[in-house]
Amino acid sequence: MYAKEETIRLQKATNELVKKASGSHLSSDSLNILKDVLRFHEYRYYILNDPLLADFEYDLLYKELEKIEKDDPKLVTADSPTQRVAKGLTKEFPTVQHLVPMLSLDNSYNAEDLIDFDRKAKELTELNEIEYCVEPKFDGGSISLIYENDLLTRGSTRGDGEAGEEVTTNIRQIHSLPLSAKFSAYGIEKIEIRGEVLINKSNFSKYNQQLMEEGFAPLANPRNAAAGTLRIKDPSEAAKRNLEAFVYHISYYKLLKGSKIPVELQTHSGALKMLWNLGFRSPEKEKKVFKGIQKVIDYCQDFETVRDDLPYEIDGMVIKVNDFGLQDRMGATSHHPRWAIAFKFKARQATTQLLNVEFQVGRTGAVTPVAKLQPVGIGGVTVSSISIHNEDYIEEKDLRIGDTVLIERAGDVIPQIVKSLPDVRTGHEKKIRFPKNCPACHSKLFKEQEEAVWRCVNIECPAQVVERIIHFVSKDAMDIRGLGEANVRKFFELGLLKDIPGIYSLNYNTIMGMEGFGEKSIDKLKSAIETSKKQPLNRLIYALGIRFVGETTAKTLAKTVHNLSELENMSQEELEQLEDIGPKVAGSIVHFFSNKNNTAILSQLQKEGLQFKNEKKASTQEGSLRGQTFLFTGTLSAMKRSEAEAIVEANGGQILGSVSAKLNYLVTGADAGSKLDKAKKINTIKIISEDEFLQMTSKK
Numbered sequence: 001m002y003a004k005e006e007t008i009r010l011q012k013a014t015n016e017l018v019k020k021a022s023g024s025h026l027s028s029d030s031l032n033i034l035k036d037v038l039r040f041h042e043y044r045y046y047i048l049n050d051p052l053l054a055d056f057e058y059d060l061l062y063k064e065l066e067k068i069e070k071d072d073p074k075l076v077t078a079d080s081p082t083q084r085v086a087k088g089l090t091k092e093f094p095t096v097q098h099l100v101p102m103l104s105l106d107n108s109y110n111a112e113d114l115i116d117f118d119r120k121a122k123e124l125t126e127l128n129e130i131e132y133c134v135e136p137k138f139d140g141g142s143i144s145l146i147y148e149n150d151l152l153t154r155g156s157t158r159g160d161g162e163a164g165e166e167v168t169t170n171i172r173q174i175h176s177l178p179l180s181a182k183f184s185a186y187g188i189e190k191i192e193i194r195g196e197v198l199i200n201k202s203n204f205s206k207y208n209q210q211l212m213e214e215g216f217a218p219l220a221n222p223r224n225a226a227a228g229t230l231r232i233k234d235p236s237e238a239a240k241r242n243l244e245a246f247v248y249h250i251s252y253y254k255l256l257k258g259s260k261i262p263v264e265l266q267t268h269s270g271a272l273k274m275l276w277n278l279g280f281r282s283p284e285k286e287k288k289v290f291k292g293i294q295k296v297i298d299y300c301q302d303f304e305t306v307r308d309d310l311p312y313e314i315d316g317m318v319i320k321v322n323d324f325g326l327q328d329r330m331g332a333t334s335h336h337p338r339w340a341i342a343f344k345f346k347a348r349q350a351t352t353q354l355l356n357v358e359f360q361v362g363r364t365g366a367v368t369p370v371a372k373l374q375p376v377g378i379g380g381v382t383v384s385s386i387s388i389h390n391e392d393y394i395e396e397k398d399l400r401i402g403d404t405v406l407i408e409r410a411g412d413v414i415p416q417i418v419k420s421l422p423d424v425r426t427g428h429e430k431k432i433r434f435p436k437n438c439p440a441c442h443s444k445l446f447k448e449q450e451e452a453v454w455r456c457v458n459i460e461c462p463a464q465v466v467e468r469i470i471h472f473v474s475k476d477a478m479d480i481r482g483l484g485e486a487n488v489r490k491f492f493e494l495g496l497l498k499d500i501p502g503i504y505s506l507n508y509n510t511i512m513g514m515e516g517f518g519e520k521s522i523d524k525l526k527s528a529i530e531t532s533k534k535q536p537l538n539r540l541i542y543a544l545g546i547r548f549v550g551e552t553t554a555k556t557l558a559k560t561v562h563n564l565s566e567l568e569n570m571s572q573e574e575l576e577q578l579e580d581i582g583p584k585v586a587g588s589i590v591h592f593f594s595n596k597n598n599t600a601i602l603s604q605l606q607k608e609g610l611q612f613k614n615e616k617k618a619s620t621q622e623g624s625l626r627g628q629t630f631l632f633t634g635t636l637s638a639m640k641r642s643e644a645e646a647i648v649e650a651n652g653g654q655i656l657g658s659v660s661a662k663l664n665y666l667v668t669g670a671d672a673g674s675k676l677d678k679a680k681k682i683n684t685i686k687i688i689s690e691d692e693f694l695q696m697t698s699k700k
């Protein structure tokens with residue numbers, strides 16, 4: 001898309017703009033180059049996955065463009081990089097007719113099927129050998145895009161193939177789809193393109209993690225997540241899911257008057273190249289062209305071995321006759337083209353019987369139903385039990401004991417039940433009854449309004465205690481090897497371990513006689529427990545298992561305080577002022593520390609000599625900001641808040657969590673709010689701008 005000279009020119013322009021924008025605002029004279037520069041960096045980031053610009057520099061330039069457009073709204077164009085996320089809710093997704101019906105593909109599952117396909121293709125074309133283009137079969141939601149006069153004018157879902165839903169607002173947010181593309185340079189006035197919308201595996205797992213933390217059921221696979229996201233009515237919510245797109249097919253085009261068909265549109269591989277050159281993410285790098293079917297088969301089989309290494313899901317390969325003239329001659333049935341076939345990889349779905357449901361109590365008291373299944377193999381793993389999350393999920397999927405269920409294991413995703421198959425019910429299936437009392441301690445279960453989860457609120461419930469200990473010793477928490485889940489359960493059942501502090505006063509004489517515990521393993525266990533006392537504060541905070549406090553929040557909390565006891569005394573308001581901590585998380589932290597049981601555990605752990613101090617904070621005593629305390633508020637323009645905080649700490653200063661008399665400097669960015677108001681009332685606090693801060697640290 002961008003030749004070398006163009007890349008150099010835009011990179012130079014970037015440097016100049018960043019330099020200018022760091023001193024003062026850019027004027028509307030820079031509008032066009034500013035848009036070009038931002039589009040170029042979007043391309044580097046979203047298509048090439050090879051950014052040339054730091055996030056905060058991109059944000060700085062993006063904000064300048066927003067400002068120029070805000071000052072003079074006449075300057076806003078439909079393809080401006082600021083015009084991706086729409087404001088307000090989408091009222092409806094009207095049904096729109098595709099210019100050409102979206103057919104699906106015929107499937108093949110092995111080499112013989114492909115040999116058969118090749119034989120028929122040769123018969124139809126009366127050729128001895130055919131050239132094929134082979135590319136991945138992306139496993140997402142299909143979309144259709146229309147560009148007219150170089151602008152994206154419509155995006156829709158597949159629907160029934162004839163007509164789909166118009167979801168342009170959500171499609172515009174996909175950064176791997178350009179809002180404008182120079183089709184006119186190829187003599188094209190209007191074009192309809194097909195592609196696939198995806199969520200990459202890491203964004204999908206982050207999203208599922210978030211759903212589960214909020215008590216919702218995770219989605220079964222990235223395909224459902226991508227297709228579902230296209231229909232979200234709140235564009236800003238859809239934007240959070242970070243959709244991506246590949247485009248792989250041109251279904252229609254109209255040439256500009258007097259133009260001839262460009263050479264690129266003689267073959268499929270040429271079309272992929274044209275799309276790539278226009279700034280789309282087509283499978284230009286992944287596709288290969290072969291003469292004859294054997295090499296096609298080899299490539300498909302090789303690709304299956306790297307399937308799990310890709311950042312996104314694919315469920316097979318697509319083999320297309322490369323020459324468009326031949327494609328036209330071969331035509332289509334009412335369902336699929338005769339010139340293409342999908343080669344499907346090994347299925348990751350299977351059907352099995354739902355035998356029973358057990359209810360497990362987690363460390364926060366949440367009661368989770370777990371479906372026990374007739375063991376079944378999927379993709380090399382035997383699955384015999386699957387979480388079915390909560391009552392609503394059971395209801396929504398209409399799951400019953402005795403049902404035949406379709407299950408799926410998508411890549412690294414934990415297996416999920418996709419659906420039950422009511423058509424094969426015998427009439428002997430039983431409704432799943434949710435218990436009213438905790439299966440472990442029998443106390444009454446509670447469900448908060450707006451929550452999907454039933455909870456046991458007895459803090460001493462043995463099932464919760466044992467889960468909390470398991471979490472405490474786990475790899476990402478205190479990492480006490482040798483005291484894994486199985487041993488914690490065993491010691492707990494035998495009464496050798498009653499609570500978290502009990503880990504540090506285990507009776508090794510009793511353990512010594514137990515099966516699997518010799519002198520060596522006891523020594524190892526002892527030393528792992530001893531070493532855990534030195535784990536840094538953020539791990540200890542995470543290990544406590546406070547609801548909603550994951551590893552990132554634990555790090556934020558740890559770097560805010562000098563000592564764990566400071567955290568005990570922080571108010572809801574003070575906590576809410578920390579980065580990424582909202583009312584829900586803050587409330588949960590306050591609730592945790594207000595419980596006497598928890599504070600008693602903490603003081604026992606302190607006596608055992610665990611690391612309650614924030615060592616890093618104590619050790620950064622050198623530097624120009626030594627002894628000074630800082631707090632940032634509002635939006636910083638030249639850097640992220642975390643970067644600014646790192647500068648303070650690197651210079652020996654400290655970051656405070658809230659405005660108080662202990663604070664020396666409040667650094668204010670744009671739209672500073674309540675912290676600034678509060679700081680103004682304490683006259684020992686110096687209120688400074690971001691620029692002044694940068695001068696102090698001489699980073700400017």
Ligand code: IVH
Binds near residue numbers: 105138143318342
């Ligand atoms: S070509 C007329 N190429 O698979 C042929 N389809 O079961 C148009 N798909 O509905 C389709 N990757 O959503 C084509 N590289 C690829 C594809 C692909 C995924 C999807 C597409 C289609 C379905 C067919």
